[in-house]
Amino acid sequence: MLRLYSLGLSQFFLFAATVLAILANVGQVSQNIVARNIYLAKLKPGNVAQHLREEGLTADNIMANNQSALLQKNQGVRNLYAIGMYGYCGGKSLKDERTCTEMNFGYVFEPDVIIGEDLPNADSKALQDLFSRYDIKPYARKHWHPAFYLTFIGTIFVGVAFITTCLIHLAAIAVAGFFASFGFLLLGVGAAIWTADLYGLNNSEPVGLVITYGNALWFVWAACGSTLIGLPALFTSTYAGRTKWDDGIERGNYYQTGAY
Numbered sequence: 001m002l003r004l005y006s007l008g009l010s011q012f013f014l015f016a017a018t019v020l021a022i023l024a025n026v027g028q029v030s031q032n033i034v035a036r037n038i039y040l041a042k043l044k045p046g047n048v049a050q051h052l053r054e055e056g057l058t059a060d061n062i063m064a065n066n067q068s069a070l071l072q073k074n075q076g077v078r079n080l081y082a083i084g085m086y087g088y089c090g091g092k093s094l095k096d097e098r099t100c101t102e103m104n105f106g107y108v109f110e111p112d113v114i115i116g117e118d119l120p121n122a123d124s125k126a127l128q129d130l131f132s133r134y135d136i137k138p139y140a141r142k143h144w145h146p147a148f149y150l151t152f153i154g155t156i157f158v159g160v161a162f163i164t165t166c167l168i169h170l171a172a173i174a175v176a177g178f179f180a181s182f183g184f185l186l187l188g189v190g191a192a193i194w195t196a197d198l199y200g201l202n203n204s205e206p207v208g209l210v211i212t213y214g215n216a217l218w219f220v221w222a223a224c225g226s227t228l229i230g231l232p233a234l235f236t237s238t239y240a241g242r243t244k245w246d247d248g249i250e251r252g253n254y255y256q257t258g259a260y
């Protein structure tokens, strides 16, 4: 009983972790209602025009007239950019007049590149100088990639852990324990790196950008937490199971030995 109860409990939490981690992955990959509302970070140009002007850069009419025009083609800065794991979308809001970039494995969030590629007639060198002065670029550059891979592999690990628990077999549960433990670590480190990166990127106010944490980040944290909660139950089920397996067979009817 204890074994099945623990197993069910761990399955529940590993299932929740898998769903949460997958949700974090699907953010911005398409325009459907679920994907478009999930993002790792939000980027708003704020008063970037004023700061560009202070630097002697051309900054007249930098906002896009057509908010759903193609991104990365100097067609104007968008009101709001939402950053996903594989790319980003930009437009008037999360709901309408928006468009997305192509999705790439291992996308790295670089606010200056996003703005630079949308600015009409931008002096990209001066823009980069402006950004590097505030240490904005190094943050994303250094850590975004590892965080992406840790989270991506972590997602697979908790998914495999959940599927493995469905096999209700002792060896399978040990394997699930392995994947869940590493999945927990990978997701935790990935989420921590992203949180630290975005904390650093918050300091982009000096260049007029407003960068805020997105819900996908909390999904990764929640997936990590859910895996952690599922672990003790999983190990309990392994332990209870092994007791039954090792002792039960030798002693005959396990339930009559009073070992429970």
Ligand SMILES: *[C@@H]1O[C@H](CO)[C@@H](O)[C@H](O)[C@H]1NC(C)=O
Pocket (backbone or CB within 6 Å): 066, 067, 068, 069, 070
């Ligand atoms: C805005 O750009 C998109 C994509 O290029 C195009 O389909 C749409 O017709 C444009 N809208 C206007 C009002 O020009």
